[in-house]
Amino acid sequence: MKIFTCINDECLEVELRVHPEREGWFIAELGGREVRLELIERKPGSLTLAINDQVGFYEFHQEKGRIVEVVHDNRTFRADLKNPQQEQLERLLEEFGHGHGGGGGDTKMQSPMPGKILGLSIKVGDPIEMGQIVMVLEAMKMENELQSTVEGTVKAVNVKVGDSVQAGDVLFEIDPPA
Numbered sequence: 001m002k003i004f005t006c007i008n009d010e011c012l013e014v015e016l017r018v019h020p021e022r023e024g025w026f027i028a029e030l031g032g033r034e035v036r037l038e039l040i041e042r043k044p045g046s047l048t049l050a051i052n053d054q055v056g057f058y059e060f061h062q063e064k065g066r067i068v069e070v071v072h073d074n075r076t077f078r079a080d081l082k083n084p085q086q087e088q089l090e091r092l093l094e095e096f097g098h099g100h101g102g103g104g105g106d107t108k109m110q111s112p113m114p115g116k117i118l119g120l121s122i123k124v125g126d127p128i129e130m131g132q133i134v135m136v137l138e139a140m141k142m143e144n145e146l147q148s149t150v151e152g153t154v155k156a157v158n159v160k161v162g163d164s165v166q167a168g169d170v171l172f173e174i175d176p177p178a
Contacts, residue, residue, distance in 0.1 A: 001112035001167070006080040007070070018113065023142060042147070044129055062130060066150060066176075081149070107150050107174045111165040115139030120161060126154045128174060135159075135171065152176040 003014045012030055019025035019036070026037040038050040046059045060079075061069040070079045119136040122128060133145045152174040159171050 001110075004082045007077045016112075018139070018142070018144060020140070042131055044131055060130070062151065067130070107152065107176055108170045109134075109146075109148065109150075109172050109174065111137065111167055111169045111171055112146070113137070113139045113144075114166045115144070115164070117159050117161055117163045117165065117171075118143060120157065120159070122154050122157060122172065124154050124157060128152060128154055137165070146171070148174070150174055150176055 001016050003016060005012055005014055015029040017027050017029075019027055022038075024039055026039070028035045028037055036050075036052050039047065040050055040055065041048040045062075046057065048055065048057050050056075056072055059071040060067045061071070067079050067081055070077045115137040116139075117135060118138050120134070121132075122134045128134065128148050128151060130148055130151045132148050134148050135146045137144045137146055155173040155175045157172045158169075159165060165171065
């Protein structure tokens, strides 16, 4: 899964993938360099994360369901995280003079990898929080809990238990808070 991220004024394209041998671990590729990530604990609005075995606590502040600040070691960083489709849409909107695409549109959540849907914990109309586990996806004989990256209300669920999905398939859609 690709993520476009800006922390303060530095923008990066990050390739994030599940570690092939260790459950709960991920590999992030940043500018040709690989970084090991281990999710130690997740709570609403925060994570305890080991980055190359260095454990840290990260707090997230949100606006309209999107992360806008990250606090780590008593330092606050402006943040902007986007999937490739959001990045492309914002570039097109800027190119045609419409500025950022915020303002209540729906958000499409995509499958990070091919797999089979083993469980769903959401339905249309449900409120959803960022970081909430919304479904379980089996990939490479491992069960992966998928979490929402935004908050809002579930607008559509495009899959059911037993469905096979490909990377990039739209799993569900969310209307962000106004």
